[in-house]
Amino acid sequence: QVQLVESGGGSVQVGGSLRLSCAASGFSLAIMGWFRQAPGKQREYVASIYTNSRQSYYQTSVQGRFTISLDNAGRTLYLQMNSLKPEDTATYYCAAQERAGSTSFMEKDFGSWGKGTRVTVSS
Numbered sequence: 001q002v003q004l005v006e007s008g009g010g011s012v013q014v015g016g017s018l019r020l021s022c023a024a025s026g027f028s029l030a031i032m033g034w035f036r037q038a039p040g041k042q043r044e045y046v047a048s049i050y051t052n053s054r055q056s057y058y059q060t061s062v063q064g065r066f067t068i069s070l071d072n073a074g075r076t077l078y079l080q081m082n083s084l085k086p087e088d089t090a091t092y093y094c095a096a097q098e099r100a101g102s103t104s105f106m107e108k109d110f111g112s113w114g115k116g117t118r119v120t121v122s123s
Contacts, residue, residue, distance in 0.1 A: 002026035002112035004094045009117030016084050022077040022094030022114060031097040031104050032077045036090035048104040057104055084121045091116040
């Protein structure tokens with residue numbers, strides 16, 4: 001069983017930076033990713049990374065501002081968030097696929113989820 005524990009959320013002003021972490025335990029993982037859910041909105045894809053190739057993908061709105069990465073062991077996932085905007089305010093969830101599913105960006109393909117960490121960006 002895979003367990004995912006996020007940390008690093010908090011409050012920051014517009015233009016600031018935060019780094020989220022996600023510690024994974026359990027089975028080996030094929031893909032790890034970040035999703036977010038703003039108040040009153042559906043959860044949406046942010047970024048994902050293949051653990052073997054380290055190939056990463058991003059939602060258009062965060063491209064160039066956010067960077068997803070893994071530690072050398074492939075067990076801790078990071079999301080470096082720069083140039084934060086109020087619309088980045090959300091609860092951020094770490095997610096993982098033990099075996100690569102059909103996509104690296106759809107919720108249905110991720111079988112393991114963390115409980116989330118809150119990010120608030122204020123002006």
